[in-house]
Amino acid sequence: MKKTVVAIAAGLIIAGSGSTQAFAAEYKVQDGDSLWKISNENNVSIKQLKEDNNLSSDIIFPNQTLQVNSSEKKSTTNNNSEYTVVAGDTLGHIAVDNGVTVNQLKSWNNLSSDLIIVGQKLSIGNKASASESNTSKNNSTANNSANNKVTEQPKEEKAAPTAQKSTSSNEASSNSSSAQGNVSKELTVTATAYSKAEPGMGHMTATGIDLNDNSRVIAVDPSVIPLGSKVYVEGYGQAIAADTGGAIKGNKIDVHLNSVQEANNWGVKQVKVQILD
Secondary structure (H helix, E strand, O other): OOEEEEEEEEEEEEEOOEEEEEEEEEEEOOOOOOHHHHHHHOOOOHHHHHHHOOOOOOOOOOOOEEEEEEEOOOOOHHHOEEEEOOOOOOHHHHHHHOOOOHHHHHHHOOOOOOOOOOOOEEEEOOHHHHHHHHHHHHHHHHHHHHHHHOOOOHHHHHHHHHHHHHHHHHHHHHHHHHHOOOEEEEEEEEEEEEOOOOOOOOOEOOOOOEOOOOOOEEEOOOOOOOOOOEEEEOOOEEEEEEEOOOOOOOOEEEEEOOOHHHHHHHOOEEEEEEEEO
């Protein structure tokens, strides 16, 4: 990405233990760019980009110049929170909205893939780590106190935290299993994208859903994914299998996006699809 730095805001904002140094820059839109991509790479929200550039939609054009007020270092003081996943969420959107990266979200929540489930709770920031650290310190203090009082049994006192960790691990495993309990089938598919905004494209799906009212729709081969199924698509979120297409055969899907630019940016991907009960 090519950036032209216009000015540097010489203010250092102190917030607790974190700090943020702001940079004002101009960015020239390239082929394949989207507001989401630009916001993610510059640590700025899509809402902020639209406000700074008086944009009324997410559509941008090659060679368009955007004002980008990015930051060198995000403040971590206010990021210690918990977020509950809702329909349509993706890790990328949650990361941008909270000023963090996808890798940070996956690390804080022990995620091995980008798949998230509606109702799942995500830790944003190092709140969980701080809690674990405090628990570890408390256990250590208790052990030291016990060892001072009963020095003839130090091994038994040290073994107690290990048993507690094992129990916590089993509980975490159980919670993970129950979170996946509503998935009836999972498969890997080739995913392309389309938009109701394309010339000649209607806004009614094969099952009668109006894309103006509900845009979270995918086109499927009904012999693979039944029409009307609720699904979760990796990198897209929850949707309804409500449309078909002449080229959509076998393990192929077409995800609906609101703008032609977003559909073009999607390209062709290999993704996992979960069919939900």
